[in-house]
Amino acid sequence: MINKLIRFCLENKLVVVLFTAALILWGVMVAPFDWKVDWLPRDPVPVDAIPDIGENQQIVFTEWMGRSPQDIEDQITYPMTTALLGLPEVKTIRSYSMFGFSSIYIIFKDDAEFYWTRSRILEKLNSLPSGLLPQGVQPQLGPDATALGQVLWYTLEGRDPEGNPTGGWGLEELRSTQDWYVRYALQGVDGVAEVASIGGYVKEYQVDVDPDALRTYDIALHEVFAAVRGSNIDVGARTIEINAVEYVIRGLGFIESLDDLRKTVITQRNNIPITLEQIAEIEFGPALRRGALDKAGAEAVGGVVVTRFGENPLAVIKRVKQQIEAISAGLPKKTLADGTVSQVEIVPFYDRTGLIYETLGTLEDAVRQQILVTIIVVVLMVMHLRSAALISGVLPLAVLFAFIGMKLFGIDANVVALSGIAIAIGTIVDMGVVLVENILKHIDTADPDEDRLEVVYRACSEVGGAVVTAVMTTVVSFLPVFTMEAAEGKLFQPLAYTKTFALIGSIVVALTIIPPLAHWLIAGRHSSRWSKFTLWLTIALAGVVGPFLLTWFPWWLGLIMIGSAVYNLTQPKIPAIIQKYVVVIFNLIVALSVAVVLAGDWNPLGPEREIANVVFVFLAIGGLLGTFLLFIKFYGQLLAVLLRFKLIFLGCSSLIVVFGMTVWLGWSAVFGWLPELIKATKPYSLAMHQVPGLGKEFMPDLDEGSYLFMPTTMPHASIGEVMDVLRKQDMAIIAIPEIESAVGKLGRVESPLDPAPISMIETIINYKSEYIVDDDGHILTFEYDSSEEAYTYDVFGNLMPDEDGRPFRQWRDEIKTPDDIWAKIIEAASIPGTTSAPKLQPIAARIVMLQSGMRAPMGLKVYGPDLKTLEKAALDIEGYLKEVPSIKEEAVFADRIVGKPYLEIDIDRDAIARYGIKISMVQDVIEVAVGGKPVTMTVEGRERYPVRVRYQRELRDSIESIEDILVAAPDGTQIPLKELSTIHYLRGPQVIKSEDTFLVGYVIFDKRDGYAEVEVVEQAQAYLQSKIDSGELSIPAGVSYKFTGSYENQIRAEKKLRVVLPIALFAIWLILYFQFKRVSTTLMVFSGIAFAWSGGFIMLWLYGQTWFLNFDLFGTNLRSLFQMGTINLSVAVWVGFLALFGIATDNGVIVCTYLQQRFKEKRPETIAAIRAATVEAGERRVRPAMMTSVTTILALLPVLTSTGRGADIMVPMAIPSFGGMCLALLTIFVVPVLYCGMAELSFKRNQRG
16 A cells, blocks of 8 residues: 555646645644745634643632622522533532632533533523522623633723823723723624623712701611612603604613712702702712722733634734724824823733744744754765655645644644654654665665666665554554543643654655655656756846845745756866765755854854854754764674674663663662661661652643732722832832733732622732843844944834844843742742732633632642631641641741631621611611612713612711611601610631532642652642541541642542553554564564663653753853753653654564564574674664664754743653653664574574474
């Protein structure tokens, strides 16, 4: 089948050309990168920075303003939760009862379709029994968005025409603009699920009643209430016909001003009307708010845009920005007292676009640098420029094929998904390397008169099966990723898809495109001198014109094209001996040129050190490549020696495998069976300390370029007190030179997605990049005066861009990493009365909060029978967790569940009975007089404002004044509230949390540096259990606790991998068996996985050793350059191992395939002949085997040094692949040694027989 496909493509090149053109065009059309291709219709793959690994959940939000959390819990949350528990596919229900509202999070199983779950909830809400909820309370389904939906936050600010802040706008003005203009304009953008407001004040008509006036005029509060409501009404009287014309009749009665309210008649006494202004003060005022916004110390108004489920976040943000630009001209404008014209502008302070572009930029850079490395390797290894170009062309075509697969299968692009392409680069190139290298060998040995098409066909068919087998093992190695579920499945399944698409693409390209192109470019003969002249003249002209017509066309590529054309056109006139040297020199020049370009693009030692970067690239790539070339040169001699000492070599190789396993599991786990006498020795203890085993965590932290600072205040703090804390923190944070902006929020936005109490602070902190960069994260350079050792500024004080200048570093010298910035933030924002905050980032924090309900990646849930017992148990656990060595003491914090001050008015039923007063009458008076009650809503064009009736502030701001509130008896007598009730002070809940109706409280904590998540949780579990066993920690009856957080994902993924990984390895073994048809041969090839496995673990261990590569090169420490430190076993690392397993057998397949062919052809009959045949076969296949390994290893160097957005995911995946492939090189010795050994044993048995 494979051979038929190769022949068809060789004989039908036009079909191949059309297929290639279609592949390129389609791939460009759907590529996730923001390429400006105006001549093609673009429908890119949806793209985001980070995959959405949040739970499959919906939110039921119910508002009951003014009610306490306990009322909300008893009358709304609990009955609603019990009703919703019966929904199909529900996994758990998490609920929050807060002041004025209930939020119920319904978490469904992952395979439940998103909109199907919404329809089931709506069905349940519509069928709730009457009387289940209080009268007038209506639950609503939250927006159809996910944890990552909040893509754009903005503020409204007054600015002059030059864009400078002007002020001069009231918070109520800005809030009205946001609520009634901006919000609805952005809400209508395609793909937006919700636009929520935050900050400022909602304007309110406030009727502050004077109780003394009520007594004087003998008016009850409910009469005022009714009069206000009746004064705000329009009516319609149908139509009338006058002179054959129909007129619509309206009775206008809506409130339009404060005077309209003041003139409202309540009643009359002695035919004298009593108006509202006689018994109340009527003014505009702020409505009650449970959230506020602060920007750099000044209160602000803003909003958040939430994308709809399944939408392309990048496309939605673009459309929102277009809408902002469209409505900006119509935003309110006014002239300030100093004559400045100020207009309201929408100013984003958190924009996911930057993170998305920088993430894509990092991946684009990594792939581009890997391609450049590959070109260098192939040019120097093959010394054939056209072959190098042909092999390098496989890469972009395979990547475009992957984009097409992503579009067809609905796989979104993000840092993890696209990392699959980055780590597959070496494998993608391997296919082309093996094919082209074999084609060159066959051309060299073929008869000059033989048909070149047949030569190419024979070369491709010879290795086609091995190539497909190698790729199949790689594809199968990723099957475990497809079986992952929950968060880890959502995180890494897209990566498995993209890598699989890329590998399939590489096979398609290798078997269908490379053979025809190789026949044309490498083996082809021109029918006439003019055809050759025309071809190379066209190439030369393209090299001349390309850099001028196409902005992306590099000048160095033009020079190479011109040089190649000149050489090929003048080749007949050059003597043969000179031609050989010219080819070598030209290839070296090309390799050096590409290396210089790579150094400028990669900048491993920093963008300001151009020469050092070039030298480093020469040393790193040249040194490794030179070592490998020497290795190839002396391979035959080395193999011949090892064939004489097989047992010693195989024994040493086995020790490497054992050491790798020891690194993974730990010294005590592998050698714990040794006698106690040995365990007591110093070497054993030293080995235990040096090789303790690898730690475990779910995922490394992702650098989003911003932090989310989330301290909390005590529950008793008022909104004013919390606002003061927030203002001071933001001012302190923005004073840090590396901080670009700090916008803090307390409480909640007007959205079901944000159930936050006022004691919770969330400050989004954007810090400056280390160097000034463009939108894609590429470092910019500026004019630098070397004589003055200073940058040049223009007349406005701005740096002057200069392509030949230097980058400008924005961080102080003592700031080396983002962690240093976080330390400065913690230091600056530490204010008495607030808790410490775990290190969080906006996206990661949102995912964690909606996954576990906590605001930290690690924590503990305490379940209990009542709130007081729950709080006591949580506080006891908090105290002991602070003693765990691996936990930051300052980060441990238990919920203060019942710390909110309450004033409870306990009505005396006997007293109200004596006066003939109904309890509902007393409750109405309490509700209206103290809290105020929205009576009606004004209609002012498109805007709506509430009208609230209540007592005057000075008459309701103390317990004594509340006691004097008057309640009207049926006979008109006004009775003080203190005669009818008793007022108690007590502590109650600020928020009541529950899971599946069971009360729960959280204890959050954070790990110390150098510890892994799973290790920390295991230590904490053991420590708490020891305290329980000793009796120091007493868990009350009905109380239980459970650790939760990201570590649960790691545990679940590890359990799944224990089952699926052996199945995948067995599948790889089966594929190899079908290729070689012998168990012994299959096991030989399979040994490459054991060495790769060990190499990956050993490299992880070396990364954590302070002595490894701990020296400076050109002033840069290599450990810092490669970001070395403790690497824990995360799901990302395991994915790197899975990628490694597939390619670890490639060398064995290549070598063993040819060993079989040679032994079948020669049939050696002596030990010496067997060894000679083994060495001959090894030497024939060592170059392609080494080339595939070298391209994989060297292509990972730019990834290992990558520091841009998204590098946090790519680096842990690349480390096992790099280390594993280094040790997998042993297979080019192990396989021949084992094969030779088996052949010798068979020969000896035959002789004895």
